[in-house]
Amino acid sequence: MTAKRIALLAVMVLALVLPSLVANTSQLNYAILVLMIAQAGVAWNILGGYAGQVSLGHAAFYGIGAYTSTQLLLVFGLSPWLGMLAGGGVAVLFALAIGWPCFRLKGHYFAMATIAIAEILQIVVTNWDWLGGAVGLSLPLAEAGWSGFVFNKSKVPYYYIVLALLLLTIGASWLIERSFLGYYFRAIKDEPDAARSIGIDLKRYKLIAIAASSFLTALGGTFYAQKELFIDPGSTMATSLSIKIALVAILGGVGTLGGPVIGALILTAIEEATRATFGGTGRGTDLIIYALLIIGVAVFYPGGIAGWWRTLEQRWLEPKLAGRTNTKETP
Amino acid sequence: MTAPLLNVRGLCKHFGGLSANQDVSFAVGRGEIVGLIGPNGAGKTTLFNCLAGFYPPSGGTIEFDGETFAQLTPERAAKRGIARTFQIVRTFASMTACENVMVGAMMRNKRVAEARKLATDTLAFVGLTGRATSIAGTMTVAEQRRLEIARALATGPKLLLLDEVMAGLNHTEVREAANLVLRIRERDIACVIIEHVMEAIMPIAHRIVVLDAGRKIADGPPDAIARDPAVLAAYLGD
Numbered sequence: 001m002t003a004k005r006i007a008l009l010a011v012m013v014l015a016l017v018l019p020s021l022v023a024n025t026s027q028l029n030y031a032i033l034v035l036m037i038a039q040a041g042v043a044w045n046i047l048g049g050y051a052g053q054v055s056l057g058h059a060a061f062y063g064i065g066a067y068t069s070t071q072l073l074l075v076f077g078l079s080p081w082l083g084m085l086a087g088g089g090v091a092v093l094f095a096l097a098i099g100w101p102c103f104r105l106k107g108h109y110f111a112m113a114t115i116a117i118a119e120i121l122q123i124v125v126t127n128w129d130w131l132g133g134a135v136g137l138s139l140p141l142a143e144a145g146w147s148g149f150v151f152n153k154s155k156v157p158y159y160y161i162v163l164a165l166l167l168l169t170i171g172a173s174w175l176i177e178r179s180f181l182g183y184y185f186r187a188i189k190d191e192p193d194a195a196r197s198i199g200i201d202l203k204r205y206k207l208i209a210i211a212a213s214s215f216l217t218a219l220g221g222t223f224y225a226q227k228e229l230f231i232d233p234g235s236t237m238a239t240s241l242s243i244k245i246a247l248v249a250i251l252g253g254v255g256t257l258g259g260p261v262i263g264a265l266i267l268t269a270i271e272e273a274t275r276a277t278f279g280g281t282g283r284g285t286d287l288i289i290y291a292l293l294i295i296g297v298a299v300f301y302p303g304g305i306a307g308w309w310r311t312l313e314q315r316w317l318e319p320k321l322a323g324r325t326n327t328k329e330t331p
Numbered sequence: 332m333t334a335p336l337l338n339v340r341g342l343c344k345h346f347g348g349l350s351a352n353q354d355v356s357f358a359v360g361r362g363e364i365v366g367l368i369g370p371n372g373a374g375k376t377t378l379f380n381c382l383a384g385f386y387p388p389s390g391g392t393i394e395f396d397g398e399t400f401a402q403l404t405p406e407r408a409a410k411r412g413i414a415r416t417f418q419i420v421r422t423f424a425s426m427t428a429c430e431n432v433m434v435g436a437m438m439r440n441k442r443v444a445e446a447r448k449l450a451t452d453t454l455a456f457v458g459l460t461g462r463a464t465s466i467a468g469t470m471t472v473a474e475q476r477r478l479e480i481a482r483a484l485a486t487g488p489k490l491l492l493l494d495e496v497m498a499g500l501n502h503t504e505v506r507e508a509a510n511l512v513l514r515i516r517e518r519d520i521a522c523v524i525i526e527h528v529m530e531a532i533m534p535i536a537h538r539i540v541v542l543d544a545g546r547k548i549a550d551g552p553p554d555a556i557a558r559d560p561a562v563l564a565a566y567l568g569d
Contacts, residue, residue, distance in 0.1 A: 180441040183426075187434045190423035194479075197383060197417075198486050199409035199438035 015163060019156045028155050032162055032227070034268045036220060039166040041248035041260030043216035046173055048246060049254035050182060051209040052189025053103070054111045057118030058245045061091040061214040063237030065221025067125065070137050070231055080149040084222040091218035095210045103206045106192075115239060122237040136232025139225060149226045158227050165223060166261070169216045173257055176212065185209055186255065217245070240287075247290060251297055253306025262305050267293075334397065336361045336521050337382070337490055342391035344377050351377040353545040354391070359490065362519045364512060366532040366553070369542035370565060375525045376418055378542070379492050382523075383415045384408035396489060409438060414483035415492040418525075420475040424468030428459055428478050431467050435485035449485055457481040457511060473504045480511065490521045497528045505531045533557065541565065 022028045040062060048054045068090045069083025078086070102113045126134045144150045151157045176182050184205050187195040192202055225231045235241075244267065252263025267290070274285040301308045335358035344352040351374040359365050367375050380386040382393060384403040393400045395411060414435075423431050432450035433443070440446060454460050457477045462470060467478060476496045483491055497508045509531050512522055526532040532539070532553075539556040541549040543565040549556055556562055 178443065180437045180443060180446070183430060183434050183437060183443070183446075186426055186430075187423050190425055191421040193385070193405075194417065194421040194423065194482075195434070196385075196405035197409060197415050198435045198482060199406050200434075201406045 019159050025155055028159060030268070030272060032155065032159050034264050035159070035162040035166050036224065036227075037244060037248055037268060038261040038264035039162065039169050039223075040217055040220045040245040041252065041264055042166065042169045042173055042257075043213050043220065044245045045213075045249045045254060045256075045260050046176060046185075046216070047206075047209045047213035049249055049256070049259070050173075050177065050189065051185035051206060052255075053206055053209065054107075054246065055114040055210075055213075056111050056239070056242050056246055057114030057116075058213075058217050059237045059239065059241040060114075060118035060121045061095065061217040062221040062224070062241060062245070063121065063125065063231075063233065064091045064094055065218025066225040066231045066236040067131055067137075067221075068218070069222040070139060070225045071131065073139065074137065079147065080222060080226050084219055087218045087222050088215040091214040091221075092211045095214035096207055099207050099210045100203075103203050103210075115242070118237065118242055119239060122233045122239075125237060126233045132232070134233065136230060136235075139229040139231075141229065150229065158223075162223055162227075165219055169219075170257060170261075172212065172216060177257065181205070181208065189255075243290075247294065249304075251293055251304055253304030253309075256304070256306035256310075259304055259306035266305075333361075335359060336363075336396060337523075338394040339382070340392045340394070342378070342381060342393065343389045344374070344381055344386060345389045350545050352381065352388075352542075355542070355545075355547050356391075357540050357547060357550055359521050359523060361489070361521055362516055363521050363538065364516055364536050365521070365523045366536035366539040367523055367525045367542065368527070368529070368532065368539060369548075372544075373542040373565075374545040375542055376494060379415065379494055379523075379525065382408070383413055383492055409486055409488075412487070412489035413492065414486050414488035414490070416476065416479040416483055416494055416496055418494040418498075420472060420479060422467040422470075422475045422478050422482070424466070426467055427464050428454060428467055428470065428474075428481075429463040431478055432481045432485045435482040438486045446485075450481075453481045453485045456484070456514070458507070473500050476500075476508075477511070480515075484515065484520070488520060490523065491515060493522055493524045493526075495525050495527065497526055497531050500528075509535050 018031055019028060022031065040058065044055065044058050065084070065087035068087035069080050072078040072083040072086055073080055098117050102110055105113055125131050131137065141150060141152060144152050146157070184200055187200060188202055188205060196202060221236060224236060248263035248267050249260040250263070251266060252261065253259025270289050271286045274289065278285050297304055303310065337359040339358070340356045342352055342355045343350070355378060367378065369375055377386065381388045384405040384407060393403065395413065398411065423434065429447065429450050432453050433446040436446040436449040451463065454463055457480055459474060459477055459481060462474060467475060470478065480493070480496065497505050500508060505528055512524065512535055515522060524532060524536070536553055538551065539553050540547060541556060541562050548561045548565060549559045
C-alpha cells in the first residue's frame with residue numbers, strides 16, 4: 001500500500017515537471033496526446049468499465065463537446081471555458097436521449113447501437129453547412145492567452161490544462177467508485193437480474209453512468225478543438241476514435257482507476273512508433289497492432305494490464321496475508 | 332385474526348398457450364415459514380418470479396403488507412420488502428462477499444460505511460465472516476447460496492423467497508441451512524421456500540403448499556401433507 005502511494009506520488013511529480021524535462025515541442029505534443037486519450041478512456045470507463053455498458057460510440061460525445069464550444073465561440077463569442085461546460089451539458093442531453101431507448105439492449109447489441117448512433121451523428125454533421133459540413137470549422141487565433149484558451153507560442157499551457165482535465169476525470173471516477181454508485185455499477189455489470197432483486201433500477205443507474213461519462217468525454221472534445229484550432233467530423237466524431245477511446249480502457253484494464261492511463265501510454269507509443277517506422281507507407285499498421293492487442297487481451301487477460309497486475313498481486317501478496325489471518329483464526 | 336403478510340388470490344401466469352400457474356391462492360403470515368413443493372415443472376419458480384416482480388401475472392391479485400400490487404417490478408418488490416435468492420446462484424461474481432452484501436444494504440442506506448457495517452453483521456449472521464474478502468465467484472456453491480441469503484437479508488425484507496437453497500448441499504450443509512432459516516424466522520421475517528429436499532423442509536415449515544402442473548393441490552401442515560393422497564399421487568404417479 002505504501003509502495004503504491006510512493007509510486008503514485010512519483011508519477012504525479014514526474015507529470016508536473018515533465019514540460020521542463022522534454023527536449024522539444026514534438027515530445028511535449030506526444031505527452032499531450034497521451035493525456036488526451038487517457039482522459040477520454042477514463043471517462044469511457046465509468047460507463048463501459050464500471051457499469052459494463054460497452055460503448056463504441058463515444059466519439060459522438062467528444063465531437064459534441066468540440067462542436068458545441070466551437071460554435072458558441074464562433075457565433076456568440078462565448079469563452080471556450082464556458083463553452084466547454086455547455087458542450088458537456090449538450091452531450092449529457094444527447095446521451096440521455098440515446099440511453100433511454102438503447103439501454104433496453106444488452107451486451108453486443110448495445111455496443112452495436114452506439115456505433116450506429118455515432119456514425120449517424122457524424123454523417124449529419126458532415127452534411128450540416130451551419131456546422132461547416134465536411135470542410136470543418138476553424139477557430140480564430142485572435143484571442144491568445146488563458147482567457148481565450150488559445151496558446152500559440154508554447155504548448156506548455158495545453159499540457160497543464162489537459163493534465164488538470166485528466167486529474168479531474170480520475171477524481172470524478174474515484175468519487176463514483178467509492179460511493180454507492182460504484183457498487184451499483186459493478187453489480188449491474190455482474191448480474192443485472194440480481195441487482196434488480198435488491199432494488200436497483202437498472203435504467204436509472206445506467207443513465208447516471210452515461211451522463212457522467214459523456215459529460216467528461218465532451219470536456220476532452222473542447223480541449224481538442226482549442227488545441228488544434230480546427231475541427232471536422234473525421235477528426236472528432238470518427239468511429240476509429242470511438243474504438244481508440246474504448247481500447248485504451250480495455251487494454252489498460254476496465255473498471256480500474258488507472259488502467260486507461262496505462263492503456264493510453266502503450267497505445268500512443270504504438271501509434272507513434274509505427275508512424276516513425278513506416279511513415280506514410282505504413283498507414284494502418286497501428287490498426288493491425290490494435291487488432292492483435294484486442295485479441296490478446298480478450299483471450300488471455302480480460303482484466304487488461306491492471307487486471308493482470310492484480311492477479312500477480314493476489315498470487316504473491318495475498319497468500320501471505322491469508323496465511324496471517326489463518327494462524328489467527330485456527331485454534 | 333390479523334391480515335396475512337402475503338395474500339395471493341387466483342394467480343395465473345401463461346406463457347403463450349402454456350399455463351405455468353393456474354388460479355393459485357395462498358397466504359403467508361408474518362414470520363411464517365411456508366414450504367413450496369411440487370414435481371419438476373409444477374410452476375414453483377414461475378410463482379416466485381411473479382411474487383418478486385420478475386414476471387407480470389396474467390391474472391389474479393397479490394396483496395402484500397396491506398397493499399395490492401399492480402405493475403410490480405423487481406425493484407418495487409424489493410423496496411416493499413420482498414427479497415429473494417435465485418435457483419441458479421447469481422452472486423456478483425467479481426465483487427467480494429462483503430461487497431455483495433453491501434449492495435443489498437444500500438437499498439435502505441446509501442452510505443458506504445454504514446452499508447459495510449450492516450454487511451459485516453449480516454455475513455456473521457449467515458456464518459460467512461471468514462469469507463468477507465473473498466471474491467464471490469471463487470466461493471463454493473454452498474457458500475454462494477448463503478451469500479445470496481445474506482445479500483437478500485441486508486435489504487431488510489419482511490418476506491424472503493428462497494429458491495432451492497439446499498439443492499446440491501451435503502448433509503451437514505443442509506442442516507446448517509435449515510438452522511439458518513429458523514434463525515431468520517426469529518428475526519420476524521417470513522420465508523417461502525422452494526425445496527426438493529423433503530427431510531430438510533418438513534421439520535422446519537409451518538405449512539406446506541403443493542403445486543402440480545401449475546395448480547395448487549394441497550395446503551396444510553407438513554404431517555398432513557405427507558399423508559395427503561393427492562400429493563402422493565402427484566409425486567408417485569397414479
